[in-house]
Amino acid sequence: MDYEKHLSDRALGMKPSGIRRFFDMAAQMDDVLSLSVGEPDFDTPLPIIQAGIQSLQNGQTHYTGNAGRPELRKALSIHLEKLYGIHYHPDHELFMTVGGSEALFLVAAALLDPCDEIIIPTPCFVSYQGVVQIAGGITVEVPCKFENQFDMNPADIAAAITPRTKAILLGFPCNPTGAIATRETLLEIARLAEEHDLIVVSDEIYDQIVYDGEHTCFPTLPGMKERTILLGGFSKDFAMTGWRIGYACGPEAILQRMLFMHQYVIMCVNTTAQDAATAALQVGEEYVLEMVEEYNRRRLYIYQRLKDMGLPVILPRGAFYIFPSIAHTGLTSMEFAEQFLQQEKVAVVPGSAFGAAGEGYLRICYASSMEKITEAMNRLERFLRQF
Ligand SMILES: Cc1ncc(COP(=O)(O)O)c(C=O)c1O
Structure with missing residues (x-):
């Protein structure tokens, strides 16, 4: 055949x-x-596992709402506020996804029409190009160089912007280089995003695994919350890769479209994982x-x-x-x-x-x-x- x-x-x-x-x-x-x-x-960590077991034993074996349990979304909102002083409304500005992976897919599907370009500093996580391709978009790779500690060079990013550029996808701390982007660099990226009216997707799944220097949460930069989709998850920080849970935060108008897609493709994140994730936010630090x-x-x-x-x-x-x-x-x-x-x-x-x-x-x-x-x-x- x-x-x-x-x-x-x-x-x-x-x-x-x-x-x-x-x-x-x-x-x-x-x-x-x-x-x-x-x-x-x-x-x-054991208390997180126990919360998952407890959830099952309590008969929590049903669907939740599409966005995820209200108590988890509230805990996540508080967590981000505590870490970065940024407020995402738990009902309109964030929702739970099947890992950062699903959030990446949704964001590409929500932002890109065929032939739209998205700038991606590389080397980068292997899925970035894949989700862009599924969405029909075009990845424009901009190399981060060894001599620059694998941070971005804003001038290179600026040179890659065309009338078809829709967004810039940042992944810092970086898989695979271990680089973090400096605040100065990120401020330059923020300036470019504003000047060219671009959306910034910031995949901060390693946000808690930082050693030297400070991780800057991109949407906390002046004017950036309204043009950033923040992606995160529990896989890396809390050693929960197999539970498959992550999240997306951002402006309601974009998140709602992502949530519509999530509703048809996924329905809701695994309920046990949601209850374990709530415990992770409460006792995991x-x-x-x-x-x-x-x-x-x-x-x-x-x-x-x-x-x-x-x-x-x-x-x-x-x-x-x-x-x-x-x-x-x-x-x-x-x-x-x-x-x-x-x-x-x-x-x-x-x-x-x-x-x-x-x-x-x-x-x-x-x-x-x-x-x-x-x-x-x-x-x-x-x-x-x-x-
Ligand atoms: C940079 C980055 N983003 C997102 C993911 C996806 O993680 P998960 O789907 O387990 O949340 C990974 C996994 O390796 C990653 O390295």
């Missing part, structure tokens, strides 16, 4: 991610030491601090090891990734990752997976035990001796 003729152009246009072959290869090998997956190695302290210990260790091996590397300031350059080896990042996997059985992600600007780098995730990180670094050191 000719299935292609039955498929939409949109579906046929989707390509497998360039690193699928690499992950297929890793999946077929035994005893692979993996620093490739972007999720906390910690289990969800001390656990987040503990996890961040441990990530920090690993961050400093892995940074020093990579430096001692002679790899050009920037000390990450947020999230749990480090992004060393391997350009001097003469291998592409894919070749390097494949050979490293085959010879040393360690999986890391080729930088090219995160956009063209990631070529020549590797993403190493240090949300893994010290023991595994140490062993992986020993093997990397051995592997590098051949170059």
Whole structure:
């Protein structure tokens, strides 16, 4: 049967991610030491798990309203106000999504018509280009450079703006580089957004995993709340990747359209996850601090090891990734990752997976035990001796 003729152009246009072959290869090998997956190695803190169990035992096995439980939305509104002094009305300006992933998809679908452009600083999270493509939009990648600590250069962003630009999608703290955007840079981006009347989408899913310097919540900048969609989630900060819960906040006129789509596609976020997330906001802070302290210990260790091996590397300031350059080896990042996997059985992600600007780098995730990180670094050191 000719299935292609039955498929939409949109579906046929989707390509497998360039690193699928690499992950297929890793999946077929035994005893692979993996620093490739972007999720906390910690289990969800116990009181949060218990809140989920309690919810089920109390018979909370039904749908909730589309936007999510009122008590959760209220707790989230209070949480953001406490952290950043920004107020989102729990009934009109925020709603719960299936992870930051669904929020990203909705925002692309809500903002982009075919051929509309969205500027994305890269290297960036792998889904950004994918959701833009599904929406029919066009991604305009703007490289963030090593020599600029992987922060954005506002002049480069300005140069990428065209009459078709609808929005800028920021992802800081950054997966995969660990960069945070400085307040000065963000103020420049805010100025550009105002000047060109653009929407800013700020994916701040790693907002609590910050070590040096301060994370600026983009909508808190003067005049930005009214033109920003803030995306966040529980996966990274609270070690809740498997629960699948996140959120979107922003101007009611945009959020409402996103919520209409959410209503037809998802209905509502898993009820157990919502009740667990409410507990996370109420009692999770001390656990987040503990996890961040441990990530920090690993961050400093892995940074020093990579430096001692002679790899050009920037000390990450947020999230749990480090992004060393391997350009001097003469291998592409894919070749390097494949050979490293085959010879040393360690999986890391080729930088090219995160956009063209990631070529020549590797993403190493240090949300893994010290023991595994140490062993992986020993093997990397051995592997590098051949170059
Ligand atoms: C930058 C960034 N945004 C969003 C997500 C999506 O996370 P989730 O759907 O688990 O909330 C991820 C996951 O890796 C990420 O790294």
